[in-house]
Every structure is written in structure tokens, then in C-alpha cells.
Amino acid sequence: MIAIEGIALVPGSAAGEAVVIQTQQAGGSSLDETREAGKRFEDARHAAEAELRRRIETLADGAARQILRAHLALMADPILLAAVATHIATGLGALAAIGRARADLVARFEAFHDPVLRARAADLSDVCGYLARYFEEPQHAGGGVSGRVVCAEELSPAQLLAFAEEPPVAFALESRAGTSHAAILLRALGVPAMIGVERIVSLVRNGDRLLVDATRGRVILAPGADDEIDTAATSRVESDCGPARTRDGKPIAVTATIGGATDAHRAMIAGADGIGLFRTEWLFMRRERWPSEDEQFEAYHEVARLAKDRPVTVRIMDLGGDKLPPALALPAERNPALGLRGVRLALAYPDLLETQIRALVRAFGRALRMMLPMVNDPGEVLQVRRILDRVASGHYQVGAMIETPAAALMSTELAAVTDFLSLGTNDLTQYVLAADRESRIAATDQNPVHPAVLRLIRLAAADIVGADRPLSVCGEYARDPLVAPILVGMGVTELSVASDAIVATKRLVRGMSTATARLLGDELASLPTATAAADRLATGESGLDVHAPRDAR
Amino acid sequence: MYTRRVTLDNATGLHVRPATAFMELASRYRCGIRVAKGDIVADGKSAISLMLLEAGRGTALTIEGDGDDETEAVDALVGLVARQFADAGIP
Numbered sequence: 001m002i003a004i005e006g007i008a009l010v011p012g013s014a015a016g017e018a019v020v021i022q023t024q025q026a027g028g029s030s031l032d033e034t035r036e037a038g039k040r041f042e043d044a045r046h047a048a049e050a051e052l053r054r055r056i057e058t059l060a061d062g063a064a065r066q067i068l069r070a071h072l073a074l075m076a077d078p079i080l081l082a083a084v085a086t087h088i089a090t091g092l093g094a095l096a097a098i099g100r101a102r103a104d105l106v107a108r109f110e111a112f113h114d115p116v117l118r119a120r121a122a123d124l125s126d127v128c129g130y131l132a133r134y135f136e137e138p139q140h141a142g143g144g145v146s147g148r149v150v151c152a153e154e155l156s157p158a159q160l161l162a163f164a165e166e167p168p169v170a171f172a173l174e175s176r177a178g179t180s181h182a183a184i185l186l187r188a189l190g191v192p193a194m195i196g197v198e199r200i201v202s203l204v205r206n207g208d209r210l211l212v213d214a215t216r217g218r219v220i221l222a223p224g225a226d227d228e229i230d231t232a233a234t235s236r237v238e239s240d241c242g243p244a245r246t247r248d249g250k251p252i253a254v255t256a257t258i259g260g261a262t263d264a265h266r267a268m269i270a271g272a273d274g275i276g277l278f279r280t281e282w283l284f285m286r287r288e289r290w291p292s293e294d295e296q297f298e299a300y301h302e303v304a305r306l307a308k309d310r311p312v313t314v315r316i317m318d319l320g321g322d323k324l325p326p327a328l329a330l331p332a333e334r335n336p337a338l339g340l341r342g343v344r345l346a347l348a349y350p351d352l353l354e355t356q357i358r359a360l361v362r363a364f365g366r367a368l369r370m371m372l373p374m375v376n377d378p379g380e381v382l383q384v385r386r387i388l389d390r391v392a393s394g395h396y397q398v399g400a401m402i403e404t405p406a407a408a409l410m411s412t413e414l415a416a417v418t419d420f421l422s423l424g425t426n427d428l429t430q431y432v433l434a435a436d437r438e439s440r441i442a443a444t445d446q447n448p449v450h451p452a453v454l455r456l457i458r459l460a461a462a463d464i465v466g467a468d469r470p471l472s473v474c475g476e477y478a479r480d481p482l483v484a485p486i487l488v489g490m491g492v493t494e495l496s497v498a499s500d501a502i503v504a505t506k507r508l509v510r511g512m513s514t515a516t517a518r519l520l521g522d523e524l525a526s527l528p529t530a531t532a533a534a535d536r537l538a539t540g541e542s543g544l545d546v547h548a549p550r551d552a553r
Numbered sequence: 554m555y556t557r558r559v560t561l562d563n564a565t566g567l568h569v570r571p572a573t574a575f576m577e578l579a580s581r582y583r584c585g586i587r588v589a590k591g592d593i594v595a596d597g598k599s600a601i602s603l604m605l606l607e608a609g610r611g612t613a614l615t616i617e618g619d620g621d622d623e624t625e626a627v628d629a630l631v632g633l634v635a636r637q638f639a640d641a642g643i644p
Contacts, residue, residue, distance in 0.1 A: 067569065070570050073573045073576065073577065077601045078599045078602075079599050079602050080601055105601065114566070117568065120569055
């Protein structure tokens with residue numbers, strides 16, 4: 001038995017066969033990695049060519065066969081090979097380089113005036129699709145990941161979103177980026193996950209038996225029966241269905257952030273007061289083809305059914321940035337965090353948005369609570385409302401995320417055109433501080449809470465409370481035992497957290513008092529630096545009593 | 554260097570299959586092949602490059618060969634375009 005220590009990101013424990021997933025993300029640009037990516041691309045190209053040849057042989061001579069033969073030729077085209085090689089040379093992995101090359105080429109064809117030639121973008125996209133499939137098909141890891149333990153150096157948001165429908169039993173990752181987008185998605189998946197598990201990828205082979213014991217912060221290779229029984233006792237699902245009120249009697253809804261039906265089920269078992277954020281991205285991220293209205297309806301309806309009479313807030317497709325759906329050939333952007341994303345992207349594809357809204361109205365009916373990501377002002381809300389009015393008559397609840405500094409400053413105006421608002425603290429923090437949350441270099445500088453972020457949140461929260469609109473938090477701060485009470489003190493009435501944090505967050509709410517939290521929030525916001533705020537939080541003289549909460553029920 | 558002009562008369566212009574047929578024929582020759590539509594120049598041995606010319610029906614193309622078998626190559630390619638890619642089995 002070998003035990004490797006690591007950091008528990010999502011508590012719990014589970015055992016299964018290992019599936020090792022090789023890193024495909026933008027990595028270092030050392031010569032070795034570039035060479036490795038180049039080799040992996042060549043492997044992918046040879047495999048895709050062989051597969052295409054096999055398919056061509058099964059076809060009778062005719063147009064279909066000719067088209068596949070043309071695709072075979074395009075796969076070896078010098079322009080495509082040069083485009084991939086250029087992206088690999090900038091430090092991208094093979095799959096990412098294929099994705100960029102695809103986006104670049106498709107964008108060039110889509111700029112054509114001639115509609116017949118413009119439609120050739122689809123052929124290029126298909127060809128890149130064959131190449132990308134080599135990396136995406138789970139059979140390279142020997143079947144699906146269900147019932148297994150995924151081991152990787154790190155996983156991209158797109159890779160994690162692809163696990164949403166059929167998650168593995170646990171994750172063991174080498175990277176430590178606990179504040180990254182990937183960490184958020186891991187929490188949303190809700191299965192035991194450990195990060196900072198050094199050298200796991202080189203120590204483990206596909207099919208090895210592994211026990212991820214995130215409760216004790218260790219991964220055990222080749223565990224014995226005793227190890228498994230020992231940990232099974234500690235990994236019972238916790239549940240807390242009672243209401244959460246602060247010590248001074250303010251009711252706070254503790255809701256779940258989910259990515260699909262699996263999470264919704266887990267959240268309901270844990271006792272969530274509803275779904276505070278249903279991310280719909282995974283529906284669009286895992287397919288080569290855009291999902292139809294009926295397919296979307298099925299997925300939404302399943303979540304509605306599981307939630308029963310508890311409210312569900314659904315966020316419309318929040319794509320772009322680091323979430324590039326394979327079915328939409330989005331051009332590569334130099335600065336995707338500030339590019340076409342969120343509601344901006346949704347409004348750029350009004351037909352796709354309308355399809356999603358139709359499916360949502362069918363699935364949730366009058367109970368629909370639709371939330372818009374990355375809003376800057378009421379104009380975007382009104383545009384979405386117009387599409388909603390076309391789809392269905394009567395009033396439906398629409399909310400906006402406060403996750404850009406503009407939205408925070410426009411919160412009075414946003415409150416006037418919405419039914420509820422939600423603070424997306426992850427993006428808000430990154431945009432206020434101009435610090436990329438995916439950047440490990442910038443992330444090491446990020447203290448848990450910066451006075452500038454607190455000042456902006458306090459301003460927005462006061463406007464929203466003044467306009468009599470409910471305000472929730474659906475970022476990582478919602479589950480942070482030090483920061484969440486401060487946000488409640490500023491007027492937040494709902495905390496949306498991953499299902500593994502429902503029980504702890506309810507306990508936290510019951511142990512805090514809004515008046516004390518408000519004073520601490522004001523004090524932190526008045527400090528000159530993030531370090532000073534972090535020190536003040538760490539002293540624990542807040543009267544928050546977060547470490548030993550009293551149950552106020 | 555040997556150059557000839559030809560007009561695309563097939564229904565779809567330099568679409569995927571015509572571009573691929575052109576590239577395949579051009580690749581049989583040792584000389585470099587360049588195809589120009591006005592100022593825009595494509596590599597005759599790359600189907601993607603040819604498709605990026607956005608050469609629809611009726612486009613006038615200049616085919617230029619540069620190398621020892623240039624005359625043979627350019628004449629063959631002009632023939633392929635003039636016969637509307639019929640020898641490549643494209644309708």
C-alpha cells in the first residue's frame with residue numbers, strides 16, 4: 001500500500017479503477033512539451049486518417065465517398081498543419097491547438113460573401129472534429145469514467161463539464177489551483193476530489209485500483225479491504241433539511257449550484273432549499289452538435305422534477321471565455337475574459353438563445369427563474385425579455401448576475417428591470433482586481449478578500465436591498481466560512497453553494513449574527529490593503545463564532 | 554516560369570471536391586504551382602489554400618508553374634478546370 005498526501009477539495013472518499021487523463025491544456029512552452037504535443041498531434045492525425053480510410057472503404061462510390069476522400073486530403077493540408085504547428089509552438093497542447101486552428105480557419109470561411117463557399121467552413125470543422133475526437137473519445141482511457149477514479153495533472157473546464165452527466169467516483173489531480181474555474185466545477189460535480197496529489201499521473205496506470213480518501217487528505221494506491229471499510233464509515237452523505245436563520249433571526253436560503261440532474265439529486269438529498277444556480281453550459285460543451293429544443297427540454301425537465309416545489313434559478317448559456325462549445329466555431333480571442341461571453345454571446349446568437357428559452361419555458365412553466373450572466377446594464381436584460389415575450393406571454397422572473405464592475409455600479413437600474421439579482425463573486429473579483437483567476441502567477445497574489453471588492457459589493461447590495469429585490473451569492477465566497485457571513489451582513493439573503501457544502505453552510509448561517517457581520521464588513525472595507533483585510537479576518541476577533549457555531553434552531 | 558489563364562465554369566467554383574482534385578493533380582508534379590485570383594495567391598498544392606481564394610463560378614484564375622515540369626503541370630491543370638473537373642468524377 002502506498003499513500004500519497006494531497007489537499008481535499010471535495011470531501012468524501014471513494015475507490016475505483018484509475019483512468020489517467022493526459023493534460024491537453026495550454027502548458028509550459030518548453031521544447032520537450034512542444035515536441036510531445038507535436039507527436040500527439042501526429043498520432044491523432046494518423047489515427048483519424050486510418051479511421052476515415054476505413055469508413056471510405058465501407059461506402060459505395062458516390063458523393064459521400066468523394067466528400068470523405070476530400071476530408072482525408074484536407075487532414076494533410078499544409079495550411080492546416082502549419083496552423084496547428086504554430087499554435088503548438090506557442091505552448092498549446094495538441095487538442096487546444098487543433099481547436100484554435102479550427103476556429104481560425106472556420107472564421108476565414110465564414111467571412112466569405114459567396115454562400116456556397118462560405119458553407120465550406122463546415123468541412124473544415126468536420127476535419128478538425130475527426131482530429132479532436134482522438135483526444136475526446138474516452139476509449140483511449142479504456143471506456144467511460146463512470147465508477148472509476150480520474151487522475152490527471154490538471155483538467156480544463158471543458159473536460160470537467162464533459163463529466164457532468166456521468167461523473168467518475170473521484171478525482172485525484174496534481175495541480176493545486178484551488179481558486180480556479182476548474183475547482184469550482186469540481187465542487188459542482190460533488191464527487192470526492194483531491195488536488196495537489198504529486199506525481200499521481202506518473203505513479204498510476206490505467207486500471208490500477210485507487211482509493212481517494214479526501215476526508216483524510218490522502219490517495220491510497222492498491223488499497224487493502226481494511227482501508228476501504230475504514231473510510232466507508234466516514235463518507236456517509238450528510239443531510240440538513242431544516243431552515244437556516246441567523247442568530248438574530250434573519251432567514252437565509254442555502255441553495256445549490258448544479259450542472260445537471262446528477263448534482264440536483266445530490267443537492268436535494270443534502271437538504272438544499274432550492275437550486276440557486278443551474279449552469280446549463282455542459283449541455284452545449286459536450287456535443288459536436290448544438291442540442292435541439294427537445295434535448296434541452298429533457299435535461300431541464302429532469303432538474304425541475306428533482307427539485308419538486310423548491311425554486312430553481314436557471315442561468316442561460318454562459319459560454320465564451322474559457323468555455324468554447326465545440327458546435328459553435330467561435331473565433332480565438334486575444335483576451336477571452338474580456339471577449340464575446342455570457343449574455344453578450346447569447347445575444348449574438350439570438351436563434352440559439354430563443355431555442356434555449358423555449359425549452360426552459362416548457363420545462364419550468366410559470367416557475368421559471370431565468371438568470372443572465374455577465375450583464376453590464378438594463379439594455380441586455382430588456383433584449384432578453386423581448387425574446388422571452390416572443391416565446392411566451394405573461395410575466396416570467398428574470399434576474400441578472402452582478403459580476404462585472406459595471407453591473408455593480410448600475411445595480412439600481414438593473415434592479416428596476418429584474419426580479420432578483422445574484423453576485424458572481426469569482427468574476428467580479430477578477431474584474432475588479434484585474435487579476436486572472438486562471439493565472440497561477442496572479443492567483444498567488446490574491447488574498448481571500450480585497451477591500452476594493454468589499455466596497456463595491458457593499459455599494460451594490462445597498463442599492464439592491466433599497467430597491468427591494470432579493471440578492472444571492474453564487475460564487476466561491478458563498479461557501480467561504482470567513483467571507484459568506486460578511487456578505488449576509490451586507491444584505492445577501494441566499495447563498496448558493498455546491499451540494500457538498502450545503503450542510504456546513506446552513507450550520508455557518510445559524511452561528512452568525514447579521515449585525516456583527518455588518519460591522520466586520522464595514523471594518524474590512526475600510527482597510528487599506530488586502531493583506532490587512534486577510535490579517536484582520538485571520539485574527540478571528542469578529543464575534544462571528546464561525547469555528548464553534550451554536551445551533552439556533 | 555509558365556503561366557496560363559482559365560475561367561472556372563463548373564457549378565460550385567473551387568469548392569471542396571474541385572479544390573481537392575486540383576490539389577491532387579498539382580501534387581503529381583515537382584514544380585511549384587501558384588493560383589491567383591486578382592491579387593490573391595494560393596498554393597496549388599493546398600486544397601484549403603485554394604478554397605480560401607473564394608473562387609466561385611465565373612472567376613478568372615491565373616495558374617503559374619515554376620520548375621522543370623512547369624509546362625506539363627500548368628497545361629494539365631488548365632485542362633482539368635476547363636473540363637469542369639469532369640475527369641475527377643465531379644458532377
